[in-house]
Amino acid sequence: MPDIGATLQEARMRARIDISEVESATKIRAKYLRAIENEEWEMLPGPTFVKSFLRTYADYLGVDGKLLVEEYKLRHEPVPSEAELQSLGPPLSEHGRQMRTPRPPRLPRGVVVGASIVALLALLVVLGSIGNDDGEAPVATQETRPRTTTAPRPRPRPVPTIARLTLIPTGEVYVCLRDAGGQLLVSTTMTPDNGSQSFRGRRFRLTVGNSNIRLRLNGRVVNVQPSPDATTFEITPRGRRQLPPDRNAC
Numbered sequence: 001m002p003d004i005g006a007t008l009q010e011a012r013m014r015a016r017i018d019i020s021e022v023e024s025a026t027k028i029r030a031k032y033l034r035a036i037e038n039e040e041w042e043m044l045p046g047p048t049f050v051k052s053f054l055r056t057y058a059d060y061l062g063v064d065g066k067l068l069v070e071e072y073k074l075r076h077e078p079v080p081s082e083a084e085l086q087s088l089g090p091p092l093s094e095h096g097r098q099m100r101t102p103r104p105p106r107l108p109r110g111v112v113v114g115a116s117i118v119a120l121l122a123l124l125v126v127l128g129s130i131g132n133d134d135g136e137a138p139v140a141t142q143e144t145r146p147r148t149t150t151a152p153r154p155r156p157r158p159v160p161t162i163a164r165l166t167l168i169p170t171g172e173v174y175v176c177l178r179d180a181g182g183q184l185l186v187s188t189t190m191t192p193d194n195g196s197q198s199f200r201g202r203r204f205r206l207t208v209g210n211s212n213i214r215l216r217l218n219g220r221v222v223n224v225q226p227s228p229d230a231t232t233f234e235i236t237p238r239g240r241r242q243l244p245p246d247r248n249a250c
Contacts, residue, residue, distance in 0.1 A: 026056050166198040175209070
């Protein structure tokens with residue numbers, strides 16, 4: 001198969017389409033489109049973005065994007081070694097079987113019932129031995145009775161129904177953001193010089209190229225953990241959860 005970049009460049013030249021037209025239609029920056037055509041993969045934010053950009057660019061030109069993505073994986077994505085695959089599974093015994101954590105021994109049911117009865121009898125004996133010299137239990141007078149007050153129960157906080165999301169870049173980071181309807185809201189490189197961006201909605205899908213960004217969700221600041229690849233989150237009024245790589249927002 002011809003080179004990936006050459007295939008896309010030839011298709012664009014045959015269609016007489018300028019890079020700027022592709023940038024406007026696909027929301028992919030022109031410098032990334034040129035990097036793809038020149039196969040300068042290190043110029044792009046990461047493998048997840050490369051595959052997403054390849055698929056989008058190819059579909060726009062009428063080229064088989066799935067085939068180009070598979071070719072990119074075959075040529076440029078490392079194949080995990082056997083040791084790495086084994087490290088992902090549970091520990092094995094000498095015979096290759098999965099080791100189970102031994103459970104603590106369980107007491108017989110009769111022992112537990114007997115111990116409960118003995119404890120109850122001991123409690124009754126202690127209560128019966130408490131009393132006056134005449135054998136009568138002491139009666140608390142009005143003055144000696146402790147006063148009991150019922151503390152007011154705290155009211156539960158209302159559950160938020162709108163997610164107020166602010167993207168705060170701490171360095172250069174590529175960001176893709178879609179709303180609940182799938183509309184692309186952001187697809188650009190953010191820097192601290194450009195400032196933060198805020199959004200309101202019921203649900204968002206967010207993909208970031210690295211950890212140079214902080215998220216403020218309903219007033220609470222959330223940091224993004226460093227990752228060798230792009231990270232995708234689902235943002236709701238209740239919080240965030242990480243999504244698998246194939247659910248990226250780009």
